[in-house]
Amino acid sequence: MPTKPSLVLKRRLKADPEKVYEAWTRPEQMTRWWGVTDSPKPPIAETDLRVGGRFRVQFWDPKDEHHSVSGTYREVVPNRKLSFSWAWQSTPERESLVTIDLAPVNDGTLLTLTHEQFFSEKARDDHSVGWGMALDRLEALYT
Numbered sequence: 001m002p003t004k005p006s007l008v009l010k011r012r013l014k015a016d017p018e019k020v021y022e023a024w025t026r027p028e029q030m031t032r033w034w035g036v037t038d039s040p041k042p043p044i045a046e047t048d049l050r051v052g053g054r055f056r057v058q059f060w061d062p063k064d065e066h067h068s069v070s071g072t073y074r075e076v077v078p079n080r081k082l083s084f085s086w087a088w089q090s091t092p093e094r095e096s097l098v099t100i101d102l103a104p105v106n107d108g109t110l111l112t113l114t115h116e117q118f119f120s121e122k123a124r125d126d127h128s129v130g131w132g133m134a135l136d137r138l139e140a141l142y143t
Contacts, residue, residue: 005124006116011135013109015142017079017102020109023138024082024100025049033137035059051076055084071098086115094119108142111135 013020023029027045034057035043043059056070068089074097075083083099096119101112113131118124 004116005118005121006114007118007124007128007131008115009113009128009131009135011111011113011139012105012107013111013139013142015108017104017109019142020102020111020138021079021082023141030057032141033134036061036133037137038062040064049073049076071095075099091119094123096123111138 023033025047027047030045030047031043034045036059039060039062041060041064043057045055045057047053047055049055051073053073054070055073056068058066058068060066069086070089071085071087073082073084075081079102081099081101083097085095086098087093087095096115096117099114099116101114103110103112113135115124115127115131118127
């Protein structure tokens with residue numbers, strides 16, 4: 001059986017794991033870095049932070065096109081790890097899996113984002129760009 005595409009991104013953030021965890025789990029923090037720049041509207045985030053709970057993030061691109069992604073939390077380890085399914089509203093049948101690992105380091109946190117089970121290499125490449133921009137905005141919160 002062929003392996004589905006995946007990606008791994010790492011970032012060192014100048015904040016302790018508790019603050020980074022909050023950025024991933026508190027809607028008012030998530031809206032500070034999810035979505036796209038130059039959006040005509042602020043993003044909207046909703047979370048039910050528990051195994052089996054759901055999250056949803058909505059945002060608008062510069063052309064005012066609506067995007068919505070949601071999933072179900074599969075693993076929740078406060079300040080250390082989150083794992084959740086990931087599906088865009090436009091393609092709900094293409095569910096993938098995201099895992100966020102947070103490790104304390106001398107000057108903050110080493111964040112490892114693993115996104116696996118992509119539908120195609122193009123989907124992986126598009127998400128790599130999107131996650132890269134989002135992580136840039138997350139990193140900027142702590143500089």
